[in-house]
Amino acid sequence: MTPTSDSPTTRRAEALYSVQGLWCTSCALAVEAQLKRLPGIGAASVHYPSATLLVEGEPEALDEPRLAAAVRRLGYRLGPPEAVADAEARLDAESRYLTLRLLMAVAFGMWTMLASLLIYVGAMPSPRLELVMAWVSGAFALPVVSYVAFPFYRAGWRTARARRPGMDALVSLGALTAVGVSLWLLSRGSAEVYFDTAVMLVTLLLVGRLVETLCRHRGLRALQALHQPPAEVQRWGRNGWQPCPLAAVAVGDRLRIERGETLPLDGILQDDEALLDLAPLTGESAPRRCLPGDAVAAGCRNLGAALVLEVSAAMGECRLDRLREQMWWQQARKGELQRLADRFAGWLSPLAVVLALLTLVATWLAGVPTEESWVRALSVLVVACPCAVGLAIPLAGLAGSGQALERGVVMRDPGAFETLARIRSAAFDKTGTLTAGEPQVQAMHTVAGLPDAELLALASVAARGSEHPLARAVRRYVQDVQDIKDARGAQDAGAGGELEVVQAEEVGGRGRRVSLGDGRELLLGSRAWLAAQGVATEQAADSGESEVLLACDGTVLARFTLGETALPGTAETLAELRRHGLALALISGDRAPAVRRLADAVGMKAEECYAGRSPEAKAKLLAAMPQPSLYVGDGLNDVVGLATASVGVAPLGANSTVQEGASVALLKPGVGGVEVAWSLARRTRRVMRQNLVLSGVYNLLALGLAVAMPIPPLVAVLAMVASSLSVVANSARLAWGEDEACGAREDGQLTERLAAAP
Numbered sequence: 001m002t003p004t005s006d007s008p009t010t011r012r013a014e015a016l017y018s019v020q021g022l023w024c025t026s027c028a029l030a031v032e033a034q035l036k037r038l039p040g041i042g043a044a045s046v047h048y049p050s051a052t053l054l055v056e057g058e059p060e061a062l063d064e065p066r067l068a069a070a071v072r073r074l075g076y077r078l079g080p081p082e083a084v085a086d087a088e089a090r091l092d093a094e095s096r097y098l099t100l101r102l103l104m105a106v107a108f109g110m111w112t113m114l115a116s117l118l119i120y121v122g123a124m125p126s127p128r129l130e131l132v133m134a135w136v137s138g139a140f141a142l143p144v145v146s147y148v149a150f151p152f153y154r155a156g157w158r159t160a161r162a163r164r165p166g167m168d169a170l171v172s173l174g175a176l177t178a179v180g181v182s183l184w185l186l187s188r189g190s191a192e193v194y195f196d197t198a199v200m201l202v203t204l205l206l207v208g209r210l211v212e213t214l215c216r217h218r219g220l221r222a223l224q225a226l227h228q229p230p231a232e233v234q235r236w237g238r239n240g241w242q243p244c245p246l247a248a249v250a251v252g253d254r255l256r257i258e259r260g261e262t263l264p265l266d267g268i269l270q271d272d273e274a275l276l277d278l279a280p281l282t283g284e285s286a287p288r289r290c291l292p293g294d295a296v297a298a299g300c301r302n303l304g305a306a307l308v309l310e311v312s313a314a315m316g317e318c319r320l321d322r323l324r325e326q327m328w329w330q331q332a333r334k335g336e337l338q339r340l341a342d343r344f345a346g347w348l349s350p351l352a353v354v355l356a357l358l359t360l361v362a363t364w365l366a367g368v369p370t371e372e373s374w375v376r377a378l379s380v381l382v383v384a385c386p387c388a389v390g391l392a393i394p395l396a397g398l399a400g401s402g403q404a405l406e407r408g409v410v411m412r413d414p415g416a417f418e419t420l421a422r423i424r425s426a427a428f429d430k431t432g433t434l435t436a437g438e439p440q441v442q443a444m445h446t447v448a449g450l451p452d453a454e455l456l457a458l459a460s461v462a463a464r465g466s467e468h469p470l471a472r473a474v475r476r477y478v479q480d481v482q483d484i485k486d487a488r489g490a491q492d493a494g495a496g497g498e499l500e501v502v503q504a505e506e507v508g509g510r511g512r513r514v515s516l517g518d519g520r521e522l523l524l525g526s527r528a529w530l531a532a533q534g535v536a537t538e539q540a541a542d543s544g545e546s547e548v549l550l551a552c553d554g555t556v557l558a559r560f561t562l563g564e565t566a567l568p569g570t571a572e573t574l575a576e577l578r579r580h581g582l583a584l585a586l587i588s589g590d591r592a593p594a595v596r597r598l599a600d601a602v603g604m605k606a607e608e609c610y611a612g613r614s615p616e617a618k619a620k621l622l623a624a625m626p627q628p629s630l631y632v633g634d635g636l637n638d639v640v641g642l643a644t645a646s647v648g649v650a651p652l653g654a655n656s657t658v659q660e661g662a663s664v665a666l667l668k669p670g671v672g673g674v675e676v677a678w679s680l681a682r683r684t685r686r687v688m689r690q691n692l693v694l695s696g697v698y699n700l701l702a703l704g705l706a707v708a709m710p711i712p713p714l715v716a717v718l719a720m721v722a723s724s725l726s727v728v729a730n731s732a733r734l735a736w737g738e739d740e741a742c743g744a745r746e747d748g749q750l751t752e753r754l755a756a757a758p
Contacts (some may be wrong), residue, residue: 012042016049017067020077020090023155023168024209027076030162034070043413051090052081074158095210101148102206108148109199111140120607130191130202138182141195144178170352174381175201177580181374184307188251194375229264229298229315236308246315254313257302266318267309269294291472299300315511347659356682358378399410399731400684411679420647420681426577426674427641429618430588430598433651434671438469439546441477445559455558456481458549461499462514462524463752466506471524523551530556564598567670571602577673583626584608587618619644622677630678632671634658647672691730692722 019031028046031053031423035044040061045054051230055062068078115137136276149172156172157164182193235244236254246264249255254270257263263276274290277300280677290296296309298318313319364370401411411417414724428434446455454477462473500517507513511525511533522532527537535551546562578584587610588595595611618641618665622631631638634654642648642662650662652669659665664674 005098012063013061014054014056015064015066015067016056016081017045017053018079018081020051020079020265021075022046022048025046026159026168027155030074030159030164030730031071031076033066033073033164038066039069049237053078053090070404072161074741075154076158098206098210099524101151101204103211105144105199105203105206108140108143109203111135112144112199113196113313115140116193119191119193123562127191131186131189134182134186134191134193134195135449137193138179138186138194140648141179141199144199144202145175145195147177149198152202152205154543165350167256171201171205171358173353174198174378177374177381178310179380181371184374185371190371192371194378197378230262234258234263239464249311249314251311251314253309254308256306256308258306259302259304261300261302262307263296265298265309265315267296267311269296269740271307271311272305273306274302274307274313277301277303289476289483291475293467293622309651342357344391351665352381371612371663382588386579391487400680400687400758404677404680405667407668407673410454410665411663411666411677411681417684419628419629420678421685423582423628423630423678424648425583425585427585427587427622427625427632427645428671429631429633429635429641430590431564431596431727432653433632434570434586434598434602436567436669439473439562440471440565442561442563445555445561447559448555448557450557451456455550458522458552459560461501461516461658462512462522462550464501465504466508466524468512468560470546471512473562473735474524477560520552524548527543529708566598566602569670569672573670573672573675574602577678585610585625587613587620587621589613589618630674632674645676649677658669687733694726 022028024029025048028048035053035055041057043054043056046052047054055067064078071078083171094702115133118124119130119137124133137375152168152171153176155168156165156170160169178194178198178201179207182195182198185191185193229246231246231247232240232243233249235249236242236256236561237244249265255267261755269290269292271292274296276288276290276296285513295312296729296748298313299351306317333662342537357381360373360746363373368376391716396419400417404411411502444452446452446457448455460478463471463478466472467474502517503515505513507525507529510529511523514522514524516522523533524530525533525548525637530549531537533551533552535549535556537549537556546560548560549556550558550560574584574651584604585608586599586604590611592611595609596606599606599609602604610617613621615638618631618633618638622629622641622644630647630649631641631645632649632651633639633641634651635658638658642658647664649664649666650659651666651671651673654662654665664673664677666677687739
């Protein structure tokens, strides 16, 4: 349960559950209506494709047994949010259930259709044989309209009890009316029966349900792509490394991860360096070298020697677990278009029943034969089934969210999904957003005449064990240079053996003093600190760059200049957003020289850069930008800006508070996900509107035609099913539309990862 307000007079909370036994979108609307009538419940939203329920109201009103009892009265079951494996098992069971009934419908229904066809084409030599064939048609239709169609009757009754009759109520009325009219005609000796209409209605709707279930399967694959941890891990105990169930691992435990294994939990790297493949989590093409003390996340694969990590998050509390939970919350909420579709479907079913009764009475009073009057009323019921309306928005939203997650973007708010499609401006923080957030060595300037290999060895020893970002950057630089030389097979002369460290002392925030076994003393730190230690240094120009100096026995050996480098793909992403007409801005609290240098690197104009801005100033700038606006930021100083912008985006590695407040979270480094999210949001919203217009126009036109003129019930069935399948196909186009375009890019990334792996 999540609180949404702290005010004593307006205390509100939210709770997330799953609902078992849903058969269609009408079932979802019935559950919503049932819960909204409970005292203390302000809102209830059911996302049918994922069977997820979001309830909002007073905290004491959200008690699970109370809600479960209300849902149980309709014949459904309430439980905690499903794990991915449970959802997959549920959809597998639904698929088998639908397939079995569909096979029965086809096996018996084809004989019903054949018997009806013989009657329609006049193949029977006498009226008596036509009547016999009509009875045969009804006999074969009996299993279909009883056993196969039972789930429609059950769902129709449940939704009627909740006073929210929907598609299943109309389907049930249509099928039973077709059977009733046929039996009445048989009792009068007429062979013009409509058993084939009932059979076709049930069969084609089952086909539509099966196709829809398969689409929901695809939507779950995005969640399945997130890491599934092993059941057992190696944990350090009194007797060394011992196998242990993952569920028994607690925060602070130490785990051993062998080469090729995937990290099961979030943790802190211990003892030695590690080479990790972050592609399963972030999509990075090249492995990343991590140092002791670095935070590592579950889902990364160990490419180097066995590593040890100290667990920082237990099972169910890792970053990937939080992402799954965010997906559940996102799916349960409804956007503007979904609420519009629900309202339309809510009044469409009662309207269809009223129009069917009016058609029956009006045609009978106009002198139309009773048989034809019933057939006209039956056609009205069939064409009005709001299947397409109910599926128009959820399937498109599920397809869009799944596609986004597969490409490294978590859409946490469907309302923001719709707003994101209309943004006119985008602003970005600098450090941690357009850059990695950690300084990197830009160059090493040699002052003494020592070989580079020896200087690098001394710098590595001086920086070893330091937690200061600049010292860690120096150590990474040394290791990267060594990796390149190793890959080329280069042999460095003068590197010497392993240097022995006798004593190491770090002066917080200023530098580090290291005494070697051969009597030499190394100093690694700022120019001012080295000067204070009696080392002669030159006056440096203010270039806006950070620097670290290395000295040995009072003599400066090398100077390392450090700065921030734009993340790969940043310039291309910003250029693409500008090409589509978005106004861009770089808003940072950093110094102007650093901001200008980064802006030049990513292709931003001087008038688009704002340096030295406080959090409040960032918010004012965002409010003045063309609306709706988007802001990407990773730190606590960006929280106000994220709240001010129409859509807030949290990049990979953002502060936990930022991640909770952002509407969109990126799983891959860089801001390329912003362009992906914007593009997918536009496509998804376009498909949602297309689905809604198609389904709405169909239902209104079909109702008007069925009331105004005779339409054979079988034609009405085919038209209704075609409308539903068109919505499913349009949503599937969203899910599969970019597969081919992304295929080459993904193949290239895979090739790069394989080439970079040792």
